[in-house]
Amino acid sequence: MFFRVMDKDRLPDLVRGLAAEYEVIGPIAKGDEFVFAIVSDPTELRLDYDTTILPPKKHFMPPTESLMSFRVQDSEVVGEELDRTPRVLFGLHPCDINGLMLMDNVFLQGYEDPYYKARRESTLIVGLNCMPHEGCFCKAWGTDEVHWGFDIFLSDLGDRYFVSVRSVEGADLLDRCVETRQITPEDTAEFQRVASEFQASFEGQPDTSQVPLLLDAKYDDPIWEELGSRCLSCGACSMVCPTCYCFDVRDRLEPDGQEGTRERVWDSCLYIDFAEVAHGHNFRASRAARVKNRYYHKQWGYLSKFERVLCVGCGRCASACKADINPRIVIEALQAGGGSL
């Protein structure tokens, strides 16, 4: 990794330079909130965003995507398209970059998922530093920082960006698109100061040190029944989660019934039929079992395979949940001895 400094007024040059070669996706305003969407003009970019409604996972695994088109008669696959559109995801915060790396473990290890892989390989990541907002608890999981997983990373130093350059593609890009200069000791000192200020501004982070232990010990705790009685099984938490990857596969037939498309759609383990098998047995028929599974999978099951929990503390689920269920509340309840919320 090496570092450069870019004056802030050069930002439009960078975005325009990128847009000449890539589809640029970045945070833009939508009502009072923000979304990751195609940026057609650099002035649309809202690098002051706190968080977005949906995480960037939709650009690697869209809510609905075609896996293949088929012919019914002879069960032949007639089309299989991988999306290799050159893209840049611009302005991702550390939590979301960490979220992508957790998704990579699932989709790029063992059997590789060709659809995810094609998009991932065609997408550059431009990270952006942030300041914690009310819902953030990334620091609790150690996902408040990233040291890899991006091509370039912009740290805001007021009138300029401290640019961390991680990949060859990132270095080339910077070279081609925008004027930057060498870092000075003053830049480095300011970069350090901003990083320290960021670290110091987290408040009320949950203590996650015992989470796997607590989950193990309190598998049969009444807290799960209580959470189950509150959960609406709406799945909103899964949809907005940067690390929820479960999906369903559905076939859609053309009107002639001869050809069709096999599609992958986002799914949620909170939906009632998620673990139901053919002749009706449902391995998680109760809402309590489903809520419990979500937390066990994220903070125990995934941990057992990849040595990380499957949560980056972005806080989106806390905003999305109408029943006030989120990791913070669950962790605190488990620590408080469980039993009751």
Place this chain on the structure above:
Amino acid sequence: MNPTAVRRLAAYEQLSANPYRPWPARITSITELTDKETLFELRLIDDDVRDAFKFESGQFVEVSIFGVGEAPISISSAPSKQGFIELCVRNAGDVTGALHSRQCGDIVGLRGPFGRGFPFEEMKGNDVLLVAGGLGIAPLKSLINHIHDTRHEFGKVTILYGSRSPEEVLFARQFDMWRHRDDFDLHLTVDQPDETWDGDVGLVTNLFERVDVDPAKTFGAICGPPVMYKYVVAEMRAKGMEADRIYVSFERRMKCGFGKCGHCGVGHQYACIDGPVFNYWEAMNLQEAM
């Protein structure tokens, strides 16, 4: 490498390049086993894909009916028989219903094989006690057939198979022929007998009182409805069998088949890649397993 090997390697790479892609397979035989279950014999059409398809007893495939969807089905034939697979399928859902409406010669899609099967090599030289309930005989049938084809490599082989009623006994004709074989100790039982039934009556666990087990040299293999496992495991444990010599095969909703879609989670594992066959030591340390 010779041209055939190169071609087969390419086919193998093709098979694994997109694990979501089903390959056309022809239905070469249909045998009605009961009024709900049918045995389908399938043959992958492409020669190289068929040659590249290698499986173990206990593994499953995804059967694909384009326009309807996919269903995970365990393979019932033995790996010792190459070139085709047999699937014992209950008409229970959209995909299996559509499969039941297909005829000999029709083409369906196949993906796989997926999952971890029974430890066949490790079992060699030992006694094997197989316990099935209902449709749970389907994956065990592959193991039974495989043992049959290499019978001299195993010690005593005992099969306990429980069904609800005589009409629901799967592979009844073959088991009927095996009743008097002395190299397989076969016990069939039903909950609800009729006047034609001359086998045992009652739960499959009742049969244990007539089974002698040498726990140090016996492997157990269990598959059946979810409620059955803990009772059968308890019987095996009571016979002195160690937890890690008892193998259970779990049914879950394997949608993708290779650890991505999340549907077949059992505790912290996925039935599709970590199982569907687990030993009981693993299963007892797995929430939601039994």
